[in-house]
Amino acid sequence: MKKVYLVADNVYSPLGATTTQNFEHLVNGVSGVRQHDDKALSEDPFFASLFEKVYFQIDERFTKFEHLLIASLTETLHGVDKKISDKKTVLIISSTKGNISLLETEESSPELDERIALHTSAKKIAKYFGFVNEPIIVSHACISGLVAMITGMRLIQSGQYDHVVIAGADVISKFVLSGFQSFQAVSPGLCKPFDADRDGINLGEGAATVILSTDKPTGEAIELVSGAISNDANHISGPSRTGEELYYAINKAMDAAGLKPEDIDFISAHGTATVYNDEMEAKAVTLAGLQHVPLNSLKGFYGHTLGASGLIEAIVSAQSLKQNTIIPTKGFSKQGGANPVNVCSQLISTPLNSCLKIASGFGGCNAAIILTKSQQDIS
Structure with a gap:
């Protein structure tokens, strides 16, 4: 491949x-x-x-x-x-x-x-x-x-x-x-x-x-190694109540990348700050065994930029991998929901190799991609 x-x-x-x-x-x-x-x-x-x-x-x-x-x-x-x-x-x-x-x-x-x-x-x-x-x-x-x-x-x-x-x-x-x-x-x-x-x-x-x-850039390279899409078939505007369908996309992307939960260094979530979206994402992340992985949402910085949001947040995630820096979730202060996840509330500097980026939208659509540092660049 x-x-x-x-x-x-x-x-x-x-x-x-x-x-x-x-x-x-x-x-x-x-x-x-x-x-x-x-x-x-x-x-x-x-x-x-x-x-x-x-x-x-x-x-x-x-x-x-x-x-x-x-x-x-x-x-x-x-x-x-x-x-x-x-x-x-x-x-x-x-x-x-x-x-x-x-x-x-x-x-x-x-x-x-x-x-x-x-x-x-x-x-x-x-x-x-x-x-x-x-x-x-x-x-x-x-x-x-x-x-x-x-x-x-x-x-x-x-x-x-x-x-x-x-x-x-x-x-x-x-x-x-x-x-x-x-x-x-x-x-x-x-x-x-x-x-x-x-x-x-x-x-x-x-x-x-x-x-x-297909051309590997000079210097440190970021790969798009896998991606998957799913649909809730639940409601035109309301997300799944179980999170199983987003979990399906996450699981397919991780399988295609050959990664296990312990291999994911951080998650860039959709994180719209609506009651139902964030709860659904938290359920999906928990089903994937990723509830302890650092997670952020950038909506407090950019708002929801609709068709640009996935690209903006994926590019920021790639930059985070290069800079070994996880951006905090602006606006977050206390955990809420039945499925607590590891929301970043402050800037984190740590060695990073891989990122899971997820998104969901009206019509019940879900997507997940995996970004990693090129294996040749990982010592």
């Missing part, structure tokens, strides 16, 4: 325009989440991690969503020779909402229907950068980013491509925010993942890009 390496990446968020800037802020406990009073998004004040309007240049060819993708891709591709115009390179775009906000500002028409379609954005981005292959779209609720990485890994392992460029983004609009508010799922303050007093999510905007390749 071909090895799949993470050879370049970018996190583009309100915390910074590069992965390095983002990781430095995380280490220093800086969050992008703050209170906003924007009547264009909500009648009531709300907490979220949003870009300032000055982040976006004026170019009517592209929407804010597409500008985010372009910004993150530009940072990632700078100085990286991955033969963008090569037939063995493909672009994957990950998003849950894309240009859905255009429904709020444009008149209904066939032209709008075409403009709002994700494949339209993907083709515009592919043309902008010079990709020659038809881009691939992954839109699978909140696991979109991880599904895109698993798809890229499989495309490489099957021999169809040597390089896969994966970019994901989402922006927060009134449509998106009001949807979560209608579920009464939005916290009135800063979110508290896995905490006994958790009361809902904060949303966030962001973009991320990662390049997967």
Whole structure:
């Protein structure tokens, strides 16, 4: 089986325009989440991690969503020779909402229907950068980013491509925010993942890009060694009550990687800070025998960035492996739930070799991937 390496990446968020800037802020406990009073998004004040309007240049060819993708891709591709115009390179775009906000500002028409379609954005981005292959779209609720990485890994392992460029983004609009508010799922303050007093999510905007390749990069290398997907078949918005289905994805990913619970050094959880999601994740982690493994959620720093969240959190996890540093769970203070897990409440510096990244989303979807340091890099 071909090895799949993470050879370049970018996190583009309100915390910074590069992965390095983002990781430095995380280490220093800086969050992008703050209170906003924007009547264009909500009648009531709300907490979220949003870009300032000055982040976006004026170019009517592209929407804010597409500008985010372009910004993150530009940072990632700078100085990286991955033969963008090569037939063995493909672009994957990950998003849950894309240009859905255009429904709020444009008149209904066939032209709008075409403009709002994700494949339209993907083709515009592919043309902008010079990709020659038809881009691939992954839109699978909140696991979109991880599904895109698993798809890229499989495309490489099957021999169809040597390089896969994966970019994901989402922006927060009134449509998106009001949807979560209608579920009464939005916290009135800063979110508290896995905490006994958790009361809902904060949303966030962001973009991320990662390049997967068969080429081992110079220096310390991170491998995407396995991934698996499952579905609860339980409810359109409510997660499984047993955690068995996420556990299935975790177990499949660990089996494919040849790893046992004692081999996992930390877990990057979805950790939305809703009552049911966090409890379901805790149950799944416990079923996998991983309840004692250090676990974190980054939602207190980024909010929930939807289709970008899996990519952002996977890239941060890869950086954690390189830096031998586990980021704490901002907002967590006391254990809650019937299945206590080892939530990181402070920065941890320790030798790290492997990470389990998990995510879940509406429709009952679940995903898990395993990231490790390349075995040649482990002394």
